[in-house]
Amino acid sequence: MTQNSQVQTVEARPMNEERPVFAPRYQLRHAEDAILLELDLPGVERDAIELQIDERTLSVRARRAAMPVPEGFRLSLREFEDCDYQRSFKLPAGFDAEQVEASYGHGILALTLRKQSPATRRIEVRQA
């Protein structure tokens, strides 16, 4: 250790420059004629959820409001962070995209995807 040790400064970059995007936890259950999908989206407002069905892909995105350190307090333990959510699911064939029901409550987005009712199609026989 020298007498004239130089103090070096290092630029510290703030850790959370960008908001992380997490894939939310989910639970998929099969009922007789539907698939029930529940996603954990705590801290999100209902109108901040975007749900899209594209061909056979269901995608969920949600923006979560920031929950900063309250005024006057200091952080002692952090096990979850400010984040947004995004997750996509590949749907098996046979689901009626028109008939997806979605509800949000208690931080959980619940989706019901109904199977298409096997329609009897009349097939015309054309003259060869």
Add this chain to the structure above:
Amino acid sequence: MVWTNRTLRPLWHPLRDFGSFQHEVEQLFQDLQSLPSRVLRPALNVYTREDEVLVRAEVPGYAQEDLDIALEGRTLRLSGKRNAPDGEGNGGTSSFVRNLQLPFRVVAEEITARLSNGILELRLPRAAEDRPKRIAIESAQ
């Protein structure tokens, strides 16, 4: 000192969590499919100031009546239990218990709790008798 506790249990920090070990081990086995490593749930963020502790917990799926907040000495016990039926309509339950050691005594009756969109926020004001008191120094003459 701030600890981020995504996958590891911190060795020490000012607010130490004494989880109910046996219960958490049981929970771990039940939730095996979703936990690649040991994660304490529900996730908590804790903030402190001189006269109050503020706790936020991610508790998606729990309604007010499913949650229980108890105080024993300087330990806050947060627990919850809810029905989580599986696809075949079979009953099932999901539950958790977490204990949090507080830096000072708080008054149970003054704890406020607010639940919104699966986020529980607790405010725990410091007990009056546990507040630092100024002690006058008398000069001995």
